[in-house]
Amino acid sequence: MTENLAREADVMARARSEAMRAIEDARAVNMLRRYYDPAGDYAGSTFLELTPNEPDNITATDLYALSLLDVRAGPQAGRRLLDDGAHRDAVLTALGDPNLRFEVTLEGANETTFAAAEKLYLAVREALGIRPWVTASKLCARKRPLFFPVRDSVVTLERLRLGKSYLLAWNVYNTLLQDDEVLQKVHARVEKAQAGGEFKISDPPLRILDVLLWMTADASMRPRRQGRAAR
Numbered sequence: 001m002t003e004n005l006a007r008e009a010d011v012m013a014r015a016r017s018e019a020m021r022a023i024e025d026a027r028a029v030n031m032l033r034r035y036y037d038p039a040g041d042y043a044g045s046t047f048l049e050l051t052p053n054e055p056d057n058i059t060a061t062d063l064y065a066l067s068l069l070d071v072r073a074g075p076q077a078g079r080r081l082l083d084d085g086a087h088r089d090a091v092l093t094a095l096g097d098p099n100l101r102f103e104v105t106l107e108g109a110n111e112t113t114f115a116a117a118e119k120l121y122l123a124v125r126e127a128l129g130i131r132p133w134v135t136a137s138k139l140c141a142r143k144r145p146l147f148f149p150v151r152d153s154v155v156t157l158e159r160l161r162l163g164k165s166y167l168l169a170w171n172v173y174n175t176l177l178q179d180d181e182v183l184q185k186v187h188a189r190v191e192k193a194q195a196g197g198e199f200k201i202s203d204p205p206l207r208i209l210d211v212l213l214w215m216t217a218d219a220s221m222r223p224r225r226q227g228r229a230a231r
Contacts, residue, residue, distance in 0.1 A: 015160050015172045022212040023185045031215040032193035036201045043068035048145050055102040056095045071135045080127040087127040094120035105146045107177035149173045155213045158221035
């Protein structure tokens with residue numbers, strides 16, 4: 001038990017250190033401006049704002065939104081998610097769970113919320129089939145952006161070193177979002193990034209934190225095939 005607690009403390013300490021390093025990076029404000037500039041070629045706010053985004057439904061627009069973050073739902077996965085059948089039914093049932101309403105936040109989650117989120121994530125992962133842990137995470141993040149962090153090899157594996165455990169990732173971000181210093185500095189970076197008035201950054205802090213972690217990650221952490229405008 002003591003060993004497990006020590007390991008958990010080490011994981012949290014590293015995650016917080018990396019989060020603060022990303023937020024305090026000298027490039028952070030400019031990186032946010034680049035990422036959210038609608039005249040640029042990054043996903044920006046479009047990933048969450050692309051319409052229609054029906055909270056309790058999966059549509060072709062949601063699958064297109066995935067491509068903005070450099071992943072895709074293949075033909076079979078698309079049919080499973082869009083056509084009537086067991087996979088779509090499971091995902092829609094999970095989306096309709098009152099314990100996982102659109103406005104539920106990760107920082108305010110309890111055991112019931114985590115259980116409902118797990119059902120949705122696993123249903124989406126089962127439907128997707130190929131490269132499921134990354135793509136499922138991103139689709140869940142579009143449908144419930146206040147709860148699901150985006151998970152991928154750059155931030156989750158290389159930078160935060162959380163492995164592929166979705167429960168560990170959720171718990172880490174849950175703790176980070178309750179850290180007043182982390183939140184205050186995220187908000188401060190957003191204010192500076194949009195100070196010119198050319199555009200507004202409307203994404204929630206969970207998404208902003210993920211963007212900062214990804215945009216300021218060392219180049220060595222990125223797969224060579226990954227394009228500049230991914231994510």
